[in-house]
Amino acid sequence: MAPLPTIQFAAxxxxxxxxxxxxxxDEAAEIAVQGLNAETSAQVSRAAKANEFTGKSxxxxxxxxxxxxxxxxxxxxxxxxxxxxxxxxxxxxxxxxYSKLPCADTKVAILTGACSGDEVALIAQGAYLRAYNFDNYxxxxxxxxxxxxxxxxxxxxxxxxxxxxxxTFAPLKGQADGVLLARExxxxxxxxxxxxxxxxxxxxxxxxxxxxxxxxxxxLTEMGFGSLLAVGRGSEKDSQVVIMHWNGAADKAAQPICxxxxxxxxxxxxxxxxxxNSMEDMKGDMGGAACVTGLMHALASRKAPVNVxxxxxxxxxxxxGTAYRPGDILTSLSGQTIEVVNTDAEGRLxxxxxxWHVGTTYKxxxxxxxxxxxxxxxxxxxxxxxxxxxxxxxxxxxITAAGxxxxxxxxxxxxxxxxxxxxxxxxxxxxxxxxxxxxxITAAQFLQxxxxxxxxWVHLDVAGTAMDSPASDINTSWGSGWGVRLLDQVVANYYQ
Numbered sequence: 001m002a003p004l005p006t007i008q009f010a011a012x013x014x015x016x017x018x019x020x021x022x023x024x025x026d027e028a029a030e031i032a033v034q035g036l037n038a039e040t041s042a043q044v045s046r047a048a049k050a051n052e053f054t055g056k057s058x059x060x061x062x063x064x065x066x067x068x069x070x071x072x073x074x075x076x077x078x079x080x081x082x083x084x085x086x087x088x089x090x091x092x093x094x095x096x097x098y099s100k101l102p103c104a105d106t107k108v109a110i111l112t113g114a115c116s117g118d119e120v121a122l123i124a125q126g127a128y129l130r131a132y133n134f135d136n137y138x139x140x141x142x143x144x145x146x147x148x149x150x151x152x153x154x155x156x157x158x159x160x161x162x163x164x165x166x167x168t169f170a171p172l173k174g175q176a177d178g179v180l181l182a183r184e185x186x187x188x189x190x191x192x193x194x195x196x197x198x199x200x201x202x203x204x205x206x207x208x209x210x211x212x213x214x215x216x217x218x219x220l221t222e223m224g225f226g227s228l229l230a231v232g233r234g235s236e237k238d239s240q241v242v243i244m245h246w247n248g249a250a251d252k253a254a255q256p257i258c259x260x261x262x263x264x265x266x267x268x269x270x271x272x273x274x275x276x277n278s279m280e281d282m283k284g285d286m287g288g289a290a291c292v293t294g295l296m297h298a299l300a301s302r303k304a305p306v307n308v309x310x311x312x313x314x315x316x317x318x319x320x321g322t323a324y325r326p327g328d329i330l331t332s333l334s335g336q337t338i339e340v341v342n343t344d345a346e347g348r349l350x351x352x353x354x355x356w357h358v359g360t361t362y363k364x365x366x367x368x369x370x371x372x373x374x375x376x377x378x379x380x381x382x383x384x385x386x387x388x389x390x391x392x393x394x395x396x397x398x399i400t401a402a403g404x405x406x407x408x409x410x411x412x413x414x415x416x417x418x419x420x421x422x423x424x425x426x427x428x429x430x431x432x433x434x435x436x437x438x439x440x441i442t443a444a445q446f447l448q449x450x451x452x453x454x455x456x457w458v459h460l461d462v463a464g465t466a467m468d469s470p471a472s473d474i475n476t477s478w479g480s481g482w483g484v485r486l487l488d489q490v491v492a493n494y495y496q
Contacts, residue, residue, distance in 0.1 A: 001184060002133035003150035005098075007124050007173070009166040011159040012111075019107030022075045022097060024115070025055035026082045039068035044076060056080060057089065058096050058473075075100050082114075088407045090119045094126020095473035098153075103146040112157040117164025120155050124165070125172040127153060129474040132180050134187040174301025175488050179481035182287075182294030186467055186479025190266035190283045195232070195314035198265060198286065199240040202293055202312075208300035211245040227332035228353040231346045232315035234270060234323025241354060244296045244310035248303055248496075256307040257495055258364035259296075259487060260354050262347045262371035263289025263314040270317045270343030271325050284479060285347070287466025288370035289314060291483035298488045306496040311358045313350040317343070329428045333357060334450055337428040345433040347373045348443050352450040359452040365495075366395050366456035369447065370466075370483055376439030377461040383469045385411040386482070389444035392456035398494050399458055399486070405493075407472075408486035410460065419445045 015021070015036060025048075036044070043066055047053070053061045057080030066074045077097050079085065101108055112120045133148060141147060155165060185193065185201070193201075199214045206212055217238040220229055225241065232239035245256075263286040268274060274282070289312035296310040324330070328340045333353040340349075351369055359367060377387040388410040390396040396412055403409040422434030422442050430449065434442030444459045451457045465482040475481070 002131070002135055002148040005128060005131050005151040005153045007128060007169065008152060008154045009120065009162040009169070010154050010156050011162045012156050015111070016109035016154070016156070017070045019071065019109065020073045020075065020101060020105040021071050022077060022108060022110040024079050024111070024113050025053070025076050027055040027057070027078060027080050037068045040066050040074070043067050044074065048076065053078070057093070060100050062100065072105055073102075087122060087405060090122035091126040091407075092473040094123035094128075095130035095475075097123065098127040098130040099473070101151065103148055105151065106149055107152050107154075109154045109156050112155055112161070115157065115161070117161045118168050120157060120161060120165035121168035121172055124153065124155055124169050125176050126474050128173065128176050129179060130476070132183060132475070132477055134184065134477055134479070171302035175298040175485060177301060178294035178298030178488070179484045181297050182290040182481035182484050183475075183477045183479040185290035185293060186284045186287050186481070187477065188283070190316070194237040194265050194316055195240045195263070196238055198263060198289070198314050199242050202242050202244060205244060205293070205296055205300060208297065209246070210296055210300050211247075213243040213245070215241040215243070224333050225353040225357075227330050227338060227349045228313050228315060230324040230328070230330050230340075231264070231270070231317050231349050234320045235316035235318040237316045240314040241357070242312050242314065243358075244293070246296060246300050246304070246308040246310070248299070248305050249307045250305065252307070254307050256309045256362055256364050257491070258309040258311065258358050258362060258367045259292045260351065260358060260367060260369040261289035261292035261310075261312040262286065262351055262369070262373065263312045264347060264350065265314060265316050267317045267344070267346065268319060270323055270346060271319050272343040273319055274344060281468060284467030285372050286314070287372045287462055287479070287482070290479070291370050291462070291466065291481070291487070294481055294484040295487050298484055299491060304491060304496055306491060308491070309358055309362050309364060311354050313354040315350055317346045332450070336430070336449065339425040339428040339431045341431045342433040345443070347371050348446045349432055351447055355447065355450040356452060359450075359455050363453075364455065366392065366458070367451065368399070368458045368460065368487065370460045370462050372463040372466050373461045374440045374443050374463055378464045380413070380440060381411055381464060383464040385409045386465045387440050387461035388412045388458060389415050389441070389461070390458035391415065391448065391451070391454065392458070395456045395458050399490055402486055402489040402493060406485045406489050408465070408482055413441060413444075415441065415444060415448065
């Protein structure tokens with residue numbers, strides 16, 4: 001991972017005169033050049049006019065070695081129409097700002113002008129998120145390409161604003177670190193991150209007060225995780241289930257909320273093998289498990305006053321002489337039987353046992369699962385929204401609202417017993433695939449059969465958002481860490 005910036009919040013005394021300086025321009029006002037000497041101010045005004053710069057959001061101008069200063073560069077960044085800016089705008093501004101900073105500058109001062117403490121903290125979080133770059137395995141660089149260096153970003157404002165920003169940023173940094181953890185897990189190659197290695201990494205959360213319980217393959221066999229274990233049968237790597245407990249509520253025995261993630265660390269498709277084209281992307285088929293792990297980091301970092309269970313099923317789906325086959329009939333942990341018709345419909349088999357286990361063992365207020373489950377969701381929604389399915393309107397509406405607030409958007413798709421006939425089996429209680437039509441819906445219908453006692457439940461199909469999603473102001477990584485900010489916001493808004 002490229003070095004992450006150090007974030008500081010400083011009270012304005014004098015204008016910094018070394019390194020890089022960033023100032024903001026409001027589309028509805030003059031560029032905030034107060035405090036700059038007359039020569040530099042005039043240079044900024046001329047540059048703005050020459051570039052037809054009006055302060056539009058995301059636009060910028062750069063002046064190298066500005067006259068009358070010792071600065072390496074001065075960057076003016078547009079913030080758009082201030083009155084219309086929302087939370088997400090400030091976050092994205094921070095990412096856009098960071099993208100303007102060349103590698104060479106290690107010290108950067110940002111004059112925040114009339115921004116509030118909350119706005120400054122969001123700008124800082126956006127910059128921190130944008131700084132992530134997965135370059136762990138690069139040993140050479142192109143001619144002229146410089147290695148990223150650690151930067152110190154000093155957000156300079158009035159004393160009260162700097163203090164408020166510092167206080168607000170602390171939980172936002174914990175959230176951002178959870179996002180970066182999820183990105184890192186998705187980006188890691190499958191020869192480095194198998195089920196056991198993933199499970200071992202979750203133990204790092206214990207430093208934050210999370211209790212981590214790892215169920216080994218032997219234990220899962222003893223308990224009867226027949227559906228999950230079948231998927232990993234063809235791999236030499238043992239399957240694992242990890243249960244993460246954060247007991248942040250005042251009443252440690254209070255009913256928890258629960259998040260479940262699919263963690264197929266590599267998916268060949270098994271006997272129903274995938275085409276070779278882009279199979280390497282299947283290292284990211286554990287994006288749901290990565291999100292749940294990152295979310296637990298975020299909640300523990302900010303000491304969220306709520307009891308939470310995070311559960312992930314970790315397997316590798318490989319074809320060999322012991323692999324499960326089309327035609328096999330599996331007995332799941334719930335006792336329900338499943339006819340396998342496609343070994344590439346494996347994620348739902350992993351989730352089935354984990355969902356049943358957490359539902360019957362912990363009896364949570366609700367369950368949200370995340371899974372890179374179907375290619376069909378990409379056909380339906382592309383990469384702009386995750387698919388949402390659920391049995392509870394209130395929970396679905398809360399997640400939808402938080403999606404609009406964070407920019408991690410979801411779109412609700414239907415569930416109906418009418419779709420169950422597509423997964424009816426002649427030989428077992430159900431088939432593990434309903435075929436091409438309504439593929440994301442039949443997958444969600446399948447999962448619903450493993451939600452005990454009508455516990456409120458939402459399924460998020462993140463196949464289009466957890467990996468290889470479009471670059472944004474706050475992320476240029478292949479692994480996006482999608483869902484951590486969304487679900488952390490859901491918890492903060494409604495459950496603590």
